[in-house]
Amino acid sequence: MSAPEAPSPTLADPAPTLADRRQPGAGPATTGNNGLIDELLGRLTLEQKVELITGASFWTTAACPEIGLRSLTLSDGPAGVRGRFWSEQHPSAALPNAVCLAATFDPELVERAGRLIGSEARRNGVDVLLGPTVNLHRSPHGGRNFEAFSEDAVLTAQTGGALVDGIQSQGVAATAKHFIGNDSETERMTLDAVIDEATLRSTYALPFEELVVDHDVAAVMSSYNSINGTSGTESPLLESLLRAEWGFRSLVISDWGAVRSVEAAAAARTDLAMPGPESPWSEGLVAAVRAGRADEADVDVKVASLLGLAARLGALSGIPPRQDPTALDDPHDPSSPAVRDLLATIAARGAVLLRNEGATLPLEPSPASIAVIGPAATRLRVGGGGSATVVPPHVVSVVTGIEAAFPDALVHAVEGVTQHRLLRPIGDRSTNDLGAAGYDVELLDLEGTVLAAQARTGGELIYGMGFPDGVDGDLVTRIRVTMTLHETGPRRIGVAGIGDAEIWIEGQRVAAQTLRNEHDDEIAGLSRPPQLVLDISLTGGERVVIEFAPAPDTIAALRIGLEGPARSTADLLEEAVAAARAADVAVVVVGTTEAEESEGFDRESLSLGADIDALVEAVAAVNPRTVVVLNVGAPVLLPWRERVAAILLAHFPGQEGGTAIGRILAGAEEPGGRLPSSWPRTADSRVPSVTPVAGTLAYQEGEAFGYRDPEGDFAFVFGDGLGFTTWSRSPSSAALLGDGSLRVSASVENTGSRRGRQPVLVFVAPAGSPEALRFAGSTMVELAPGTSTVAEVVVPSRRLQRLLPSPEAGLIVSLGFSVRDREPARIEPRPVIFPPPPPV
16 A cells, blocks of 8 residues: 655644745745735835735725735635625625525535625625635534534535636635634634544635645635634634645635734744734834834735735735636526526525425425414524624515415415514514604714614614724714604514613603623623513504614624514414414424524534424324424424424525525425434434533544434434435445545436436445545436436545545445445455645
8 A cells, every 4th residue: 555655744843944945936825916015015115015915994994005016804704795784775696505505415506506606796896705714513412513514524616626617717705714613603712622633624624725735725714713722813723734644735714803913923934914904013113113023024925915815816916816707697686587596596495304204395286374483584684693693675574475376365464472572573564754664873972972873674783793884883872763653552662782771752751771782792791682672552653762872892783673462372382283283294494593503502402392393293283284484594403203294404505595494395396415414313412512621622522423423313414305205215325536546336227207406425435444434525417207317426535535644444335326325336355545745
């Protein structure tokens, strides 16, 4: 057996200093403009250089007209593009979440999603998209799992790479984040992720490596957490692994506020400290260089990376952008038929049918009556909470989608259970001073001067990440909301946020409360804000004023809700059971809220809650055709799974989720998804902990998590999922090719009565260690009934090397439709010989 001729250095090896590596013309290799960049560097003062590597604002970098550099705009939103403003006045297409994309096992479709995201970025004036997130679902308790793709590194790389290709085809930079070990949220700012080298290389680093090496991702974001003792923004891996080994030559951006030192961070390989204009570098780096505590050569390397990315994007005068402007897609309105149809298709092809007893789905012939039950039936959650939130132009609810898919059916919707802690957003259920739907908003300074006035219609006012143009957010001390309510009868008015809140009705102050953040993390406070609730009886026409003073050092945000009086759990359940008993079919739509799945905190429990479980059980007891639709971003416990007819996992399906769900139920679309992560059977099933001990989170399970845990107890595993047809396959064969890659193939036949799509999955393991199973790649087949094709998967050499750390042992290959449904492939037993890695 032969090992690689040039083995990789260990991660403990000291990295060369940046000053040693800085050679004439050694700017970012991806630009092809290194000589010009060196010349531009020579024209900058130290002060200008430091200004360039510190953000100019929350979302922008500094411009430098002297060298022809314009500002770059960055934006959150891996499931869309939020832009600089977080409001209904600047809507963006809300795509299905990352888990839904991964569940398609369809890189071509994901690339189309990426093209739309790139086009949306251009429409919003965004140069750099802060995504995709290629951390892993190490534990189902990870609060941000909805924003990442999978528990599996290869599926994460396969999906993330396709998304990057699509985004960057539109002349926009994608960002692989968060490098590295940011796989949970508890103590995320300070925890030390301790990961052994073998696991780090073969698992957690693999998606980043493939996005850099195979997809030329334009940027990487360094993480808040430490990795093996060193802060993410200062980690030697940014040099030894990312740059020296993988050859990355572009920009490393800090997570927001993650740069916490001057000299140490300056000597490391994070290039851009965000946000600005204040950061440790803006406050102290010039003085540190002048005093000899920091090296200006290190600063030069950072500036060169920024200029190289700017050149690639066409933000540097005289240098054409990498992407031909004539090859870019025309931006679409996010409400256009083309965008809506694409988003509905993605949502349907990512939806996973987990159970379908007696071919309950599709509902053919169309039922005469359908009861749609559950809190998510009318309040569909389109995406996860935190910085990934995108404000869409509209949301198609499940009720609306079912009504459209079953036009002749009587559709009756009931809530079934109270789940949302925050009252229903007021939206357009009020009028402003001009009589238009919505309300008036004023931003005031300490003296009461109005700095800006807006007419708004959304239920959320989030200004802390983007005040209106021309408004200095530091001067805003109060937000005033004025509206007229026209509803009558008992109502509850809710004001949620962090700060001092007052409610005034007809000139009288009727409620006031100081709302305090219960979390250390600002984003967590944004997703779980305290709420002032006023019970009142309305006669119609009341003028309501809300005064809100955001607490200092928080994200200025305010939510306004309006609902009828609270109802008892017993009354809601009785109403749901009556509706289910009277209907031909009961569709129960349940899920998680922003308080359970969001950035900033992990999930304490995987349960949907006792009230929701009781609702499902009660409905299933009176209607044998009970279909449960899960509106969740990550695994939940399903204690009733054997007692319902069908279970459809819709994920967070984006703005067209209701349309996709309706089409699936009616049989117009097949649920094409397969699970990208395994779901525990019970609360006692073994999963890795997300809680650090004394600041340390030890990845002591190594690679043995998810489907790779030999003692895992799962209700559903990686690759599980049903369609509307049946499949068979012939015995598979595999061959090692001369370039070190692996080719696996088998004949696949659609043996059912409907056209369908089926992902074909390949797994590998070292010979003698079948328990060390790894997903290695997949392909998608789509066939008419009674037809067949040869499905072929090629596993690249570089990937195979990561999956087989000891090639001398040889390998075991299997092919199938999931972890549980696969068979060994015939392969000639011979040594696995990898070619030497190419020079960096």
